Amino acid sequence: MNVKQPDQSSFNYDWTDEELYILSTLMIRTDDQTGLFNDTNNPPGKNNDLHENNHQVKGKTAALGHKFFFDTRLSGNGKVSCASCHQPSLFFTDGKPLSRIGNHTTKRHTPTVVGVSESPWFFWDGRKDSLWSQALEPLENKAEHAGNRVYYARITDQFYRDEYEAVFGILPDFSDTDRFPVNAGPSSDAEGQKAWQNMTPEDKDLVTSVFVNIGRAIAAYESKLQPAPGRFDRYVSSLLHPVPDTETPSLTADEIAGIRLFISEEKGQCLRCHNGPLLTNFDFQATSVPQNSVDTGRQEGIRKALKDEFNCLSKHNQSPANSCQELNYAKQSGIELERAFKVPTLRNIADTAPYMHEGQFETLEEVMRYYNHAAPAPGQHGELSPLRLFPHELKQITAFLKTLDGGIATEPQWLLNPFMEKGI
Amino acid sequence: MNKFSKIFCLLLFPVAEPALPANLADITSEKGHFQIRVDFPGNSVPLNKMQQWELHVTDSEGTPVNNAIISISGGMPSHKHGMPSSPEVIRNTSDDSYLINGMKFQMFGHWRLNISISEGNTTDNAVIDFKLPISHHHEQK
Numbered sequence: 416m417n418v419k420q421p422d423q424s425s426f427n428y429d430w431t432d433e434e435l436y437i438l439s440t441l442m443i444r445t446d447d448q449t450g451l452f453n454d455t456n457n458p459p460g461k462n463n464d465l466h467e468n469n470h471q472v473k474g475k476t477a478a479l480g481h482k483f484f485f486d487t488r489l490s491g492n493g494k495v496s497c498a499s500c501h502q503p504s505l506f507f508t509d510g511k512p513l514s515r516i517g518n519h520t521t522k523r524h525t526p527t528v529v530g531v532s533e534s535p536w537f538f539w540d541g542r543k544d545s546l547w548s549q550a551l552e553p554l555e556n557k558a559e560h561a562g563n564r565v566y567y568a569r570i571t572d573q574f575y576r577d578e579y580e581a582v583f584g585i586l587p588d589f590s591d592t593d594r595f596p597v598n599a600g601p602s603s604d605a606e607g608q609k610a611w612q613n614m615t616p617e618d619k620d621l622v623t624s625v626f627v628n629i630g631r632a633i634a635a636y637e638s639k640l641q642p643a644p645g646r647f648d649r650y651v652s653s654l655l656h657p658v659p660d661t662e663t664p665s666l667t668a669d670e671i672a673g674i675r676l677f678i679s680e681e682k683g684q685c686l687r688c689h690n691g692p693l694l695t696n697f698d699f700q701a702t703s704v705p706q707n708s709v710d711t712g713r714q715e716g717i718r719k720a721l722k723d724e725f726n727c728l729s730k731h732n733q734s735p736a737n738s739c740q741e742l743n744y745a746k747q748s749g750i751e752l753e754r755a756f757k758v759p760t761l762r763n764i765a766d767t768a769p770y771m772h773e774g775q776f777e778t779l780e781e782v783m784r785y786y787n788h789a790a791p792a793p794g795q796h797g798e799l800s801p802l803r804l805f806p807h808e809l810k811q812i813t814a815f816l817k818t819l820d821g822g823i824a825t826e827p828q829w830l831l832n833p834f835m836e837k838g839i
Numbered sequence: 840m841n842k843f844s845k846i847f848c849l850l851l852f853p854v855a856e857p858a859l860p861a862n863l864a865d866i867t868s869e870k871g872h873f874q875i876r877v878d879f880p881g882n883s884v885p886l887n888k889m890q891q892w893e894l895h896v897t898d899s900e901g902t903p904v905n906n907a908i909i910s911i912s913g914g915m916p917s918h919k920h921g922m923p924s925s926p927e928v929i930r931n932t933s934d935d936s937y938l939i940n941g942m943k944f945q946m947f948g949h950w951r952l953n954i955s956i957s958e959g960n961t962t963d964n965a966v967i968d969f970k971l972p973i974s975h976h977h978e979q980k
Contacts, residue, residue, distance in 0.1 A: 436972070437947075440886075535889075680948065687918070687946045696887045696945040698923045740889035744924045744941025751920055798920065 426668035428675075435654060437678050442651045443644040443692045443821070473635065476582045477829075479575065480636030483629055485832045488570050489554060491561035492517070497553070497633065500525045503830040506823070507640065508767050512774025519558035522708060524774035527767055529823055530760050532638040534697045535741040539756045539772045540716025541699060544742050545732075546637060547630035548725035554629070555602045563600030563607050564626040565589070565614075571625055583628045587621045594618050601724075627731050639829050642693065642762035645821035647674075666818060673815025676808055683802065683812055694761035694819065701755040703789065703797035704771045712772070714752040717745055753796045765817045779816060783809040857882065857975030868963040871899060873956050875965050877939070883974035887945055894928060894937040896956060903935035907958040911939055916951050947971045 430438065483489060484497045500514045500521075501507040507528040514521045523539050531537070537549035553559040554567060571579055572589040579586045589595045595618065599610035611619065644652075649664040657663070666674075676683040688700050699713035720742065725731050727739035746752065756772045770776045776785060787804055791797025804812075823830065864876045876895045884890070894911075896904040909928040914921035926941040944950060952967040 687948075690886055690946060696923075698887070698945040740941060744889060744926060744943070746921075746923060746925050749921070798918075 426666065426671055428671045430654065434675070434678065437686065438651045438674070439655060440690065441647075441692060441694060442655075443642065443648045445644045445648055445652045472582055475578070476632050476635040477639055478636075479578045479582060480632035480634065481829060482575070482578075482833050483633050484636050485834055486570075488574070489560060489562060489567055489629075491563075491566075495560050497550070498832065500559075501528050506763050506767050510768065512769050516559055517561075521558060522710070523772050524769065526759060527763070528637050529640045530642045530693050530762055532634070532641075533693060534695075534757070536697065536699075536716075536720070536757060538716065540712045540719070541757055542716040542719035543723065543725070544720055544727050544739075545634070545725070547627070547634035548723065548731075549630075550633040550637070551626060551630040551725065554626075555600055557602075557604075563598050563603040563611075565595050565599040565611070565622050566597065567629060568622045568625045569595065569597075571629065579625075579628070582632065586625065589622070589625075595622065624731075627725065630725075636829070639825050641824045642760070643821035643824035645762075645819050646670075647815070647818035648821065650818070667814065669811045669814045670818050671815075672808075673811035673813070676804070676812050677815055682804060682808070685812070688758045689761050695758040697758065699752065699755035699757055701751070701753060701791070701797050702771070702786075702799055703754065703791035703795055704773075704775050704785065706754075706773055706775070708773075710772070711754060712752070713755040713757075717747050717752065720745070721747070750796045751798075761816060761819055763820050763822070765820050779813050780809075783813060860969065860973055860976060862969050863967060866965050866967055868954075868956065868965040870963045872961050872963040873898060873904060873958075873965065874901070875954060875956075875967075877952070877954075877967060879942075879973075884944065884971055886947070886971070888943065889924065890942050892939040892942045893931070894939055894954070895935065896937065904956070904958055905930070905935055907937075907956045909937060909957070910955045911952060913950060913952040915946070915948055917949060918946075944971055 484501075487494050487496045487499075489496060495516055499516065500509045502509055509525050512524055514525050526539065532546050535544065537543040537546060538552075543549040543552065554562055555564065568587075569589045572586060576586055594614070596607075596610040596614070598607045599614060599622075600607055601611055602608075603611065614622075646664065646666065647670075650666050653663045677685045677689075680686075688696055688698065690696050699716075701712070720726060723729070727734075727742045732739070759770075764770075765779065768777055768779070770779070770782050776782045786799065787802045787809060789797070789799040789801055791799070859876070859878055863878065866875050867873075868875065874897045878893045878895075880890060880892075894909065896907060896909070898904055911926050911928055912921065913926070922943060923945045924941045924943040926939050926943075928937050928939050931938045947970075949968065949970050952969075954965045954967065956963055956965065
């Protein structure tokens with residue numbers, strides 16, 4: 416049997432109208448300098464900070480969040496920041512199946528933050544419904560930052576007063592350790608929880624609102640991290656808007672074959688879940704990948720989201736209650752939620768190994784082989800059926816996936832650690 | 840204008856009064872008690888976004904049915920999965936219609952909606968089949 420070698424020459428294919436429409440839905444616009452989507456695509460209040468209409472304040476909020484993201488003081492031992500696991504050089508992942516912090520190992524693989532602001536749900540199981548509330552959980556998680564919210568309020572008071580007040584208004588004085596114990600929080604250790612319970616409701620509210628604003632600032636920074644167009648996008652753009660007398664971007668025959676397999680309902684079937692410019696429908700699907708721990712995914716995730724202290728229906732949400740459609744009309748039960756995990760983006764996927772919710776697969780080739788023969792274990796819910804493609808077809812899909820690499824569409828300074836010069 | 844631009848113009852910029860795609864209108868329920876019509880906002884149905892649809896129900900004579908209890912479910916028959924959300928039907932108090940909140944579709948292809956209508960002692964079920972992508976048709980004047 417002949418093994419087809421990847422074809423490096425440029426290739427012209429006559430796309431049908433229907434195929435071209437589908438390609439247009441997968442494309443990042445190459446003329447959009449400010450980011451992936453314009454503001455009309457983001458419903459007001461969703462993943463936006465307080466002052467969404469004030470660009471100057473928005474810039475300051477993101478700058479503050481940039482510092483919080485890299486600040487190791489926002490942790491119990493002073494050594495952990497968001498960037499410990501979400502490393503800019505690895506597209507805000509850490510390249511490991513699971514992350515190890517001190518003596519703790521995370522239960523799931525660290526996902527990227529690039530492009531994540533477009534999702535309605537956060538974490539692999541979607542247990543948070545806003546970007547800012549997602550940022551808060553690792554801060555108080557014993558296995559991650561292992562800090563508590565009173566401690567963080569004090570850090571903000573000591574090191575960020577002016578920057579905080581420029582964005583969020585008056586910051587209370589947290590120096591009184593009788594009112595605000597050194598360590599206290601609802602998910603702290605036993606002593607910290609007791610200290611939290613002994614605080615007055617008003618003081619707890621003061622602390623929590625600063626904690627919420629730390630999350631909002633981090634979310635404003637993360638919203639700047641969007642995937643940039645790749646060769647695929649430039650190619651599709653040239654098909655839709657041919658510019659005379661310019662060199663037309665091209666893809667190889669294998670890359671084009673890979674696109675056709677990817678969007679084919681009979682062959683790759685990838686478009687079912689990997690659709691839209693981020694190549695994810697942001698939904699929860701069960702791919703039945705073998706897992707090392709019992710993990711029910713979305714089934715437990717939606718239960719947590721509905722009870723979450725910071726969800727859309729809580730007092731911390733600043734948009735009107737009737738805009739909480741995702742939470743109000745979420746699917747809450749049924750077999751489809753079992754072992755279902757959030758579909759990740761395929762943007763920059765070639766550079767964000769390993770793959771799946773426990774990082775089970777090291778390479779894209781392993782992922783493709785899995786999909787090719789996938790079948791759920793007996794009695795287990797799963798949505799895949801084996802693709803049964805030829806080896807060269809799997810290579811062609813992988814070749815297409817690599818055309819989605821475009822890096823991160825943001826000014827370079829946002830990818831740097833703002834504390835490096837100061838040696839913190 | 841090349842043919843690619845024409846496709847997008849049709850989908851994004853209506854040139855005339857948009858008409859409802861045929862398979863979303865004049866649906867008779869299974870036992871014949873009700874006629875229904877659904878409609879979506881905007882020109883086309885986006886993927887992966889929560890949206891609110893409209894539902895109109897009349898009896899077999901054409902008289903609007905305004906006090907029914909209605910529930911809705913949906914899915915993709917060939918994929919054997921349901922909708923990614925749990926839509927709810929409420930009465931639209933401003934006219935003879937209902938609003939379906941929480942409609943969401945996570946992929947292209949053949950979708951089926953099952954609408955269960957109960958008015959007094961009469962219960963019936965309507966099935967609507969359509970294929971995404973879908974847009975309002977445009978009649979050339």
